[in-house]
Amino acid sequence: MSLATLDGSPHRGCGGRYALHGETVTLRISGMSAEVAREFFRCEKCGYENRTIEQRDLAEKAAAETIRAEHELLTPKAIRQLREGLGLTVAQLADLCYGTPKGIVEGWEKGKYLQNREADALLRSLTDRDTLERRAARAGVVLPSTEPLAETPSTTMAATA
Numbered sequence: 001m002s003l004a005t006l007d008g009s010p011h012r013g014c015g016g017r018y019a020l021h022g023e024t025v026t027l028r029i030s031g032m033s034a035e036v037a038r039e040f041f042r043c044e045k046c047g048y049e050n051r052t053i054e055q056r057d058l059a060e061k062a063a064a065e066t067i068r069a070e071h072e073l074l075t076p077k078a079i080r081q082l083r084e085g086l087g088l089t090v091a092q093l094a095d096l097c098y099g100t101p102k103g104i105v106e107g108w109e110k111g112k113y114l115q116n117r118e119a120d121a122l123l124r125s126l127t128d129r130d131t132l133e134r135r136a137a138r139a140g141v142v143l144p145s146t147e148p149l150a151e152t153p154s155t156t157m158a159a160t161a
């Protein structure tokens with residue numbers, strides 16, 4: 001499965017060999033938790049356990065997916081589409097989320113971080129124009145104009161004609 005596998009390779013500490021095992025662990029992310037399967041290596045001679053970064057990452061990703069589905073949280077793609085649909089930059093969206101750091105919002109959109117339920121509800125609430133305008137006023141965010149751009153040239157043409 002991976003190049004980083006230790007299966008069958010020697011444990012230098014004792015001269016035994018590692019074998020692949022599985023365990024069920026509960027992982028917590030953003031105040032939510034999920035039970036996932038995680039692989040690890042155990043030395044068959046001395047029992048030393050070794051969990052590689054890759055094994056931890058895979059389990060973290062699985063937990064994030066489980067939690068996202070269970071709590072019906074927005075997907076990274078949905079968050080980006082929501083932001084782009086509102087014509088906001090990442091920095092502006094971060095400001096609208098009670099000044100959440102820009103890097104965190106970027107992480108949400110890249111699936112690197114998982115938004116908690118409060119942040120998810122807040123993101124969804126921004127599709128309501130009144131809520132968006134109220135938050136923008138409070139956060140000092142200048143929203144893009146909702147006026148149709150096509151009107152400006154035609155008005156100009158009418159004036160010059």
Ligand SMILES: [Zn+2]
Pocket residue numbers: 011013014015016017043044045046047048
């Ligand atoms: Zn060993």
